[in-house]
Amino acid sequence: MKRSVGPALGRVWKPAACLLLAALSGCTAGNNGATAMHEQAEAQVELAKLRDKTARAEYSEQAVYLGLIRKMQQDGLYFASLAHIEVYVQRFGAGPEIQAMRADALRETGQDKAATEAYQKLAASAKGAEAAHAHHGLGLLAGRQDDFARAVTELREAAALDPVNARIASDLGYALMRAGALQDARVPVMQALELDARNPRVISNAAVWLMADGKRAQANAMMQKAALPEATRSAIRKEADRIARATATRDRAAARSGQPKPMSAPATAVAVVAKPIAVAAQEGATP
Known part of the structure; x- marks a missing residue:
């Protein structure tokens, strides 16, 4: 006697079909989720680009x-x-x-x-x-x-x-000169000159120092090589005279108090000044 397999087979296929539908449904949901995540990521990328563009524009404007x-x-x-x-x-x-x-x-x-x-x-x-x-x-x-x-x-x-800031060094040298500390001013003045030999302010302070220290020939040669205008040279001479007087006053006060007089720098110590000035003049430095 033959057994009927139709109902049994139907019972077998129904759960299988349900599982298949569930799997297909899961795949669809998974695909939708992946698509949403991809779109969200793209949106975040575009937003980041927009923010970066805005930041760049703001930085450029600033x-x-x-x-x-x-x-x-x-x-x-x-x-x-x-x-x-x-x-x-x-x-x-x-x-x-x-x-x-x-x-x-x-x-x-x-x-x-x-x-x-x-x-x-x-x-x-x-x-x-x-x-x-x-x-x-x-x-x-x-x-x-x-x-x-x-x-x-x-x-x-x-x-x-x-x-290494030449302007600071030069201004320090000038302040020391005005305070009567002529020899203390030598190092910052020379440093400034070698750091920025084209700077007219630096050149002028170096010429003031040389002249105030009694090295007028060197100072005049330096001003000539730097092509400083006569008005600037006249101002340098007046400033050097004022500083020389302030230095003399300080030296007298030091002598009365028994302190040793500062030693004047030898000519060889300031010879380095003339070279940068000459180079600056040859290269077209302007006051």
């Missing part, structure tokens, strides 16, 4: 604005730069570089008290070159007030923080 303010100050437009600095800070914040520019603008517009506070704040928060810039500014303010002892202190601090 850099351009900072350059504009710097150019204003190079052209002597310090009052105008102050107004733009306020706008810059409102938009981009107050970083060390813009703080330094603001302090410089305050100093150059005769706002000494505000400039002092700005430099002191920068010196307390900044490091490296920015901190050196702050002490340099404080030294310049002290020199403007004829407080050359304090100027020397601030400029020494600046030079320690930024040893």
